[in-house]
Amino acid sequence: MRGVWFAIAALIVAAGAHGAGAQNYSTGAVNTYSTCGLNPDLSNRIEAAQRFRDWYNLAGFPIVSRWENDNVFNTDFTDGPGKDMDPGGGSDVPDMYLFAGHGSCQNPPTATDPDFVVTCSHGAGMFTDIGASSRWGNAGGQLQFAFIDASCPMDLVSLGNNWFPPFQGLHMATGHSGRVTNDTLDSASRPAEFAARTIGVQTTFLGIVISTIPKEPVTWAWMDTGLIDVQPQVCAVAIANDATRDAAIFRRDNEFVSPSLGRPSGNWYAWRWVCN
Amino acid sequence: MKKLLVPLVTALLAGPNVSHAADEKKSGDPSPTLQPMHVPLERSARSLPEAKPLSAADAKTLKAIGTKVFGVKWGEKTVAVSDRGFQVVTDGVTTLSHRPAGNAYFLQQKGKEHAFEGRGFQGSTGELKARGARLLTGLGIAKREIANLQVLQQFVAAGRTDPASGRMTVETPLSDRRSLLVTRAVEGIPVWTSRLKLDLDEKGGIAALELSWPKIDPKVMAMARRLKKLVVSGFKAPPRAGAKIESVQAGILHSPAAAFVDDQVAAVRVVYASLDPRLGMKPMVYLDAEGKPVPVPRQLDARPDPPTPQRSQKEPTPPR
Numbered sequence: 001m002r003g004v005w006f007a008i009a010a011l012i013v014a015a016g017a018h019g020a021g022a023q024n025y026s027t028g029a030v031n032t033y034s035t036c037g038l039n040p041d042l043s044n045r046i047e048a049a050q051r052f053r054d055w056y057n058l059a060g061f062p063i064v065s066r067w068e069n070d071n072v073f074n075t076d077f078t079d080g081p082g083k084d085m086d087p088g089g090g091s092d093v094p095d096m097y098l099f100a101g102h103g104s105c106q107n108p109p110t111a112t113d114p115d116f117v118v119t120c121s122h123g124a125g126m127f128t129d130i131g132a133s134s135r136w137g138n139a140g141g142q143l144q145f146a147f148i149d150a151s152c153p154m155d156l157v158s159l160g161n162n163w164f165p166p167f168q169g170l171h172m173a174t175g176h177s178g179r180v181t182n183d184t185l186d187s188a189s190r191p192a193e194f195a196a197r198t199i200g201v202q203t204t205f206l207g208i209v210i211s212t213i214p215k216e217p218v219t220w221a222w223m224d225t226g227l228i229d230v231q232p233q234v235c236a237v238a239i240a241n242d243a244t245r246d247a248a249i250f251r252r253d254n255e256f257v258s259p260s261l262g263r264p265s266g267n268w269y270a271w272r273w274v275c276n
Numbered sequence: 277m278k279k280l281l282v283p284l285v286t287a288l289l290a291g292p293n294v295s296h297a298a299d300e301k302k303s304g305d306p307s308p309t310l311q312p313m314h315v316p317l318e319r320s321a322r323s324l325p326e327a328k329p330l331s332a333a334d335a336k337t338l339k340a341i342g343t344k345v346f347g348v349k350w351g352e353k354t355v356a357v358s359d360r361g362f363q364v365v366t367d368g369v370t371t372l373s374h375r376p377a378g379n380a381y382f383l384q385q386k387g388k389e390h391a392f393e394g395r396g397f398q399g400s401t402g403e404l405k406a407r408g409a410r411l412l413t414g415l416g417i418a419k420r421e422i423a424n425l426q427v428l429q430q431f432v433a434a435g436r437t438d439p440a441s442g443r444m445t446v447e448t449p450l451s452d453r454r455s456l457l458v459t460r461a462v463e464g465i466p467v468w469t470s471r472l473k474l475d476l477d478e479k480g481g482i483a484a485l486e487l488s489w490p491k492i493d494p495k496v497m498a499m500a501r502r503l504k505k506l507v508v509s510g511f512k513a514p515p516r517a518g519a520k521i522e523s524v525q526a527g528i529l530h531s532p533a534a535a536f537v538d539d540q541v542a543a544v545r546v547v548y549a550s551l552d553p554r555l556g557m558k559p560m561v562y563l564d565a566e567g568k569p570v571p572v573p574r575q576l577d578a579r580p581d582p583p584t585p586q587r588s589q590k591e592p593t594p595p596r
Contacts, residue, residue, distance in 0.1 A: 033555070034517060034518070038518075038552065038554075038555060039517045039518020039519065039550070039551070039552060039555070040516050040517060040518035040519035040548060040550055040551075040552075040555070040559050041516075041517070041518075041559070042557060042559055043559055043560070043561050043569075044560070044561075044572075045557075047572070050580055050581060051575065051576075053581065054575070054576045054578040055575075055576070057578070058576065058578070060323065066581060066584060067584060067587055068584060071584060071586065071587040073587070088587055088588060089587060101557070102555050102556060102557045103556045103557060104554050104555060104556050105553075105556040107553070118555065127554070150556065150557055151556025151557040151558070152556050159435075159446075160435055160437075160444040160446055161444070164435070164437050164444060178556070180553055180556070183556050183557065183558050184556070184557055184558070185547060185557075185558050185560040186557055186558060186559050186560045187560065188572040189532065189572055189575070192575055193532060193534060193575075196534035196575065197534065201359075201360075201534075202324050203324055203325055203326070203327040203357065203359040203360075203364075204324040204325070204326055204327065205326065205327045205329070205355060205357045208355060209324065210327065210355065210357060210359070210364055210366055210371065211364075211366070211371050211373070211384070212327075212359045212360065212362045212364055212373050212382075213362075213373065213382060213533075213534050214371070214382055214384040214391070214484070216390060216391075216392075217389075217390055217392070220390065220391075220392045220484075223430060223455075224473060224484075224486065227428070227457075229560065231558075245434050245436070248434060249432075249434060252432075253392070254389060254390070267436045267437045267438070267439055268434065268435075268436045269434065269435050269436065269437075270432070270433070270434045271432070271433055271434075272430055272431070272432050272452065273430065273431055274428050274429065274430045274431075274455075275428075275429075276428075
C-alpha cells in the first residue's frame with residue numbers, strides 16, 4: 001500500500017510542468033472522404049470539432065492546430081518525425097488531440113482485429129492501424145490525452161493488441177467499441193458535451209471559486225457523455241497507463257485534463273467502459 | 277468594502293466541508309490525496325468571470341429543491357450566485373446549479389477530488405430506477421414523459437505487458453458503478469436531448485446528477501407532430517452516396533444541460549448505414565419538413581473559427 005501512495009505522490013510531484021490552463025490542444029476533423037474514393041461522407045465531424053473547441057477556447061486552452069478534411073494528413077497518426085511529430089498538425093505535438101471522423105469496424109471484431117482512424121488527404125484514403133502505427137508520447141511527443149471520436153477505434157476484445165503499444169508517455173485515451181451493425185453516429189454534439197465536462201465551468205464570487213458546470217476527470221466525463229448518439233451495444237471506453245496496477249487504476253479514475261498528472265511510464269493499463 | 281466582505285464571506289463559509297480552492301487538502305489527512313500542482317486561488321479567481329449574488333428568494337427556492345427533491349443536507353453556511361443564466365448554491369461540498377430557461381440541473385457532491393469516488397450505489401436496479409422516477413416526480417415532471425429508465429453498468433479491467441517477453445495479460449473484467457439514464461418522449465415523440473443521468477453513492481445519496489428536461493415550446497411541439505405524420509406517411513429522406521437509409525424518425529432536439537443558451541427544434545432524424553463495410557461512423561442528419569438540414573441546438577453563443585488555410589507542408593502519398 002505504501003508503494004501505491006509513493007507512486008501516486010511521484011505522479012503529483014511530476015505534474016508540475018502542466019498546471020491548470022497550461023495544456024494545449026489540437027483537433028482533426030474529416031467529413032469528406034469521397035474525394036479519396038471512399039463513401040459515405042459525413043456531415044457533422046467538422047462542426048463537432050468546432051463545438052469541442054468552443055469549450056476549450058472558453059476555458060483559455062491554447063490551440064495548436066485545427067485541421068479539417070484533407071488538411072488532416074494521413075500521416076498525422078503514424079509514429080515518426082514529419083508524421084505524428086509534424087509541428088504543423090501531427091497528433092503527438094499537442095497535449096490533447098481530438099480526432100473526429102470515420103473509423104472502421106468489424107462484424108464482430110476479434111482479438112486480433114486492428115482498430116483504425118480513417119483519413120482522406122491528397123486524394124488518398126488512409127486506414128491508420130492504431131496498434132501497429134500509432135505511438136504517442138515518445139521521441140519528444142507531447143500527447144497526454146487522445147480523444148478518438150470515430151467508430152470502433154477502441155474495441156474491447158482487442159484492446160491489448162491495439163491500445164497497449166501506443167502508450168509511450170500518453171496518459172489516457174477515450175473511444176468507442178462497436179461493430180458494423182451497431183455503431184457510433186455522426187453526432188455534432190457528443191465531443192462538445194464531453195469537452196464541457198472535462199473542463200467544467202467555474203465562476204468566482206468574492207474570491208471564492210464556484211462550479212457552475214461540474215468539472216470531471218476524463219474517464220467520468222466520458223462515462224457521462226460517451227453514449228450520446230450511439231446505437232445499442234456500443235460501449236464508451238476510457239483507458240490509462242502507468243507503472244503499477246494501482247497507479248494505472250488511480251490515473252484512470254482520477255486524472256483531469258488540467259491539471260493533469262505526471263507523465264506515466266510502465267506496462268500497466270487500466271480501463272473502464274459502459275455500454276448502451 | 278470588498279476587502280471587508282472577503283473575510284466576512286470567508287468566515288461564513290468556514291468549516292470542515294468548505295474550501296476556497298478547488299482541491300484544498302485537509303490537514304491531518306492520513307493518505308496523500310491527488311493534488312496536482314496547486315494553483316494559487318488569487319491567480320485562478322482573477323481569470324474567472326465574477327458571479328452576481330442570487331436573490332434571497334431564488335436562493336431559498338433552490339436550496340429547498342436541493343433538500344426536498346435531491347435530499348441534500350446543506351452545510352451550515354451556503355453561498356448562492358447567478359452566473360450566465362445559471363443559479364448556483366453551494367456549501368463547498370455539495371453544489372446545485374440550475375438553469376431555469378432549460379430546466380437544467382447539475383448536482384455534485386464533491387469527495388476529496390470529485391464526485392465519483394467510492395463504490396457507488398449497492399442497492400437493486402429497481403431501487404435505482406424508482407429513485408430516478410421519484411426525483412422526476414418531485415420536480416413536477418409527468419410520468420407519461422418518461423420514455424425509458426435504463427441502468428448503465430460500468431465495468432473495469434486492468435492488464436499489463438511483460439517487458440521481457442512482450443506477452444500481454446488481461447485480468448477478468450469486474451462490474452463496477454451503475455448509473456441511471458432516463459430518456460424522454462412527449463406524445464410518443466422522442467425528445468432526444470432530454471435526460472436524467474443519476475449516480476448515487478454507496479449510502480444512496482446523490483453523488484452526481486444531470487437533468488435536462490425543458491418545457492417544449494408549443495410551436496416546436498406542433499412542428500414535431502407534423503413531422504411525425506410526415507414520417508408515417510412516407511418522408512423522402514435524401515439519398516447519400518455509398519450509404520443506405522437505415523432509419524427515419526421525427527423528434528425534438530434542444531440545448532443540453534451543459535449550455536448557456538436554450539434552442540429547441542423539431543426535426544426528422546435520418547441515420548444512414550455505410551455500404552462499404554470498411555467505413556464505420558453512421559452518417560446522421562436532422563432535416564426539416566422540406567428535407568433541408570436544421571441546425572443542431574447550440575451550447576454556447578460562440579463565434580465560429582475562421583476557415584483554415586491550406587496546410588503548408590506537402591505530404592508524400594503513403595501506401596494504403
